[in-house]
Every structure is written in structure tokens, then in C-alpha cells.
Amino acid sequence: VNFALRIGFYYVLCIVCSGLTAPVCLLVNGGRTVKNMRIIKTVVKSFKYFFGLRFEVKGLENFEVEGPAIIVSNHQSILDMMGLMEVLPDGCVQVGKKELMYAGTVGLITYLGGVIFINRKSTTSAKMVMAEVAKTMIADNVKVWVYPEGTRNCTGDLLPFKKGAFHLAVQAQVPVIPVVYSSFTTFYNPKKNLFTSGKIKVEVLPPIETKGLTSDNVSDLTDRCYNIMRETLFRLSGRPGEGKDSS
Numbered sequence: 001v002n003f004a005l006r007i008g009f010y011y012v013l014c015i016v017c018s019g020l021t022a023p024v025c026l027l028v029n030g031g032r033t034v035k036n037m038r039i040i041k042t043v044v045k046s047f048k049y050f051f052g053l054r055f056e057v058k059g060l061e062n063f064e065v066e067g068p069a070i071i072v073s074n075h076q077s078i079l080d081m082m083g084l085m086e087v088l089p090d091g092c093v094q095v096g097k098k099e100l101m102y103a104g105t106v107g108l109i110t111y112l113g114g115v116i117f118i119n120r121k122s123t124t125s126a127k128m129v130m131a132e133v134a135k136t137m138i139a140d141n142v143k144v145w146v147y148p149e150g151t152r153n154c155t156g157d158l159l160p161f162k163k164g165a166f167h168l169a170v171q172a173q174v175p176v177i178p179v180v181y182s183s184f185t186t187f188y189n190p191k192k193n194l195f196t197s198g199k200i201k202v203e204v205l206p207p208i209e210t211k212g213l214t215s216d217n218v219s220d221l222t223d224r225c226y227n228i229m230r231e232t233l234f235r236l237s238g239r240p241g242e243g244k245d246s247s
């Protein structure tokens with residue numbers, strides 16, 4: 001019951017705050033633009049106090065690359081939105097599933113914030129959207145945040161990475177910046193109805209350059225990021241190597 005109440009409250013908070021923030025975004029910035037993320041971020045950063053969550057962030061200076069970049073991070077839960085806003089650099093949009101667009105006021109606020117919507121069921125259309133993004137991120141100087149696991153996963157390990165983020169980085173010839181959040185399993189587990197207060201360690205890792213790489217190198221780049229992020233996840237979560245073989 002406690003779990004349902006807390007998660008329910010989170011949903012209500014998201015829906016109500018989106019409804020209140022949307023008109024502010026419209027008044028200040030006039031429509032769909034990444035500038036709205038600053039406003040959204042300010043609102044969302046207060047959410048953690050309601051749930052007793054603390055963030056310990058390291059490596060923020062690694063976001064200070066010149067020009068655009070692809071940011072990749074692990075995706076555990078809808079609660080990630082708080083962790084996202086905790087560190088989100090200016091001028092950064094996220095790639096999200098298109099279903100989010102229809103989530104009422106939350107859909108509206110993600111639209112206004114400039115979230116790039118993709119249809120995960122159609123590789124062809126997702127690739128087309130991503131190719132377009134590769135061009136516009138240079139022109140508009142924006143960073144793009146992608147969850148390369150492609151779905152939520154709260155097992156304490158990483159799912160295999162989808163390659164979209166890395167194709168994007170190579171096509172735009174921009175660095176990849178990995179961000180890792182420690183495992184939520186000690187304080188959040190929907191299967192066990194667990195959702196207590198807790199501490200989340202966040203580490204922004206050094207940028208990985210892609211200058212000169214071609215589509216032939218995408219698989220290697222993906223594996224490299226995966227391995228670095230998995231090691232970091234285990235280190236931050238204090239469970240070195242547990243789960244699968246680390247190969």
C-alpha cells in the first residue's frame with residue numbers, strides 16, 4: 001500500500017506539475033524549444049525532497065565539451081526522470097518513445113521541452129528520425145540524451161545496448177558522454193513493492209571521441225561504452241561483477 005501510494009503520488013506530481021509548467025513554458029518561450037528544459041528542470045529538481053532521495057554527483061565537468069554531444073545513460077525506472085533533471089546540461093534534449101506524447105499533460109510538457117519522439121517498433125522510421133537529428137544537432141548546437149538500453153530495466157545490470165545512439169554520434173562526428181546511475185535495487189523494487197528513501201550516486205564519465213569513425217566502427221564504439229558503463233555501475237552500486245560474467 002505504501003508503495004502504491006508513493007508511486008501514485010509521483011504520477012500525480014508529474015501530471016499536475018506538467019499541467020502547471022506547460023503554460024509557463026508557453027508564456028516564456030512561446031512553443032516547442034529546448035530552452036523549456038531549464039524551466040522543467042527547475043520544477044523537477046524539487047521532486048526528490050518528497051521521496052527522500054539524495055543524489056551524489058561526480059564528473060559534471062565532463063559535460064563541458066565544445067559543441068554537441070550524445071549523452072548515454074542507464075535507464076532503471078520512471079524515477080530516472082528526477083536523476084536526469086538533476087544533472088541535465090543546458091541545451092540538451094532526450095530521445096523518448098512516441099507513446100509518451102499521448103500521456104496527457106506529461107506528453108504536452110515533453111513535447112514543449114523538445115523531446116525527440118521515436119517509434120521503437122519501426123527501425124526504419126526510428127533511423128530516419130535519428131538521421132535528421134544528426135543534422136539538426138549540429139545546426140542548433142544541442143546535446144542529445146539517449147537511453148541505449150531502449151527500455152526500463154531495474155535488475156542492477158545493463159541490458160544489451162541498441163545502436164541508435166552510437167550511429168548518431170558517428171554520423172554527427174560528436175563525442176559520446178556516458179552517465180551512470182547506481183542501482184536502485186536497495187530502495188526501489190516494484191516487484192517487491194519496495195520504494196523507500198535512498199541515495200543515488202551519479203557519475204558523468206569522460207567524453208569518448210568519435211572523430212574519424214565510420215559506420216564500421218559503431219559496434220566497437222557500442223561495446224566500449226557498454227563495458228565502461230557496466231564497470232562503473234557495479235563500482236557505484238558496490239556489487240562488483242555480480243550477476244553475469246563480465247566479458
Ligand SMILES: CCCCCCCCCCCCCCCC(=O)SCCNC(=O)CCNC(=O)[C@H](O)C(C)(C)COP(=O)(O)OP(=O)(O)OC[C@H]1O[C@@H](n2cnc3c(N)ncnc32)[C@H](O)[C@@H]1OP(=O)(O)O
Nearest residue numbers: 017018021043096097123126130147150162163164165167
Ligand atoms: C514539470 C514536470 C515534468 C514531468 C515530466 C517531464 C519529462 C521530461 C523528460 C522526458 C524524458 C524522456 C525519457 C524517455 C525515455 C524513453 O522513452 S527510453 C525508450 C526510447 N528510447 C530508445 O529506444 C533509444 C534507444 N534505442 C535506439 O537507439 C535504437 O537503436 C532504435 C533507433 C530505436 C532502433 O531500434 P532497434 O531496431 O530495435 O535496434 P538496433 O538493434 O539498434 O538496430 C537494428 C539495426 O539497425 C542499425 N541502426 C540502428 N540505428 C541506426 C542508424 N541511426 N543508422 C544506421 N543504422 C542504424 C543497427 O546497427 C542494427 O543493425 P546491425 O548492427 O544489427 O546490423
Ligand SMILES: CCCCCCCC/C=C\CCCCCCCC(=O)OC[C@@H](O)COP(=O)(O)O
Nearest residue numbers: 011014015077078081102103104106150151152
Ligand atoms: C489523457 C490522459 C492520459 C493520462 C496518462 C498519464 C500518464 C502519466 C505518465 C507519466 C508520469 C511519469 C512521467 C515520467 C516520464 C519519464 C519517461 C520514462 O521513463 O518513460 C519510460 C520509457 O522511457 C521506457 O519505456 P518502457 O520501459 O519500454 O515502457
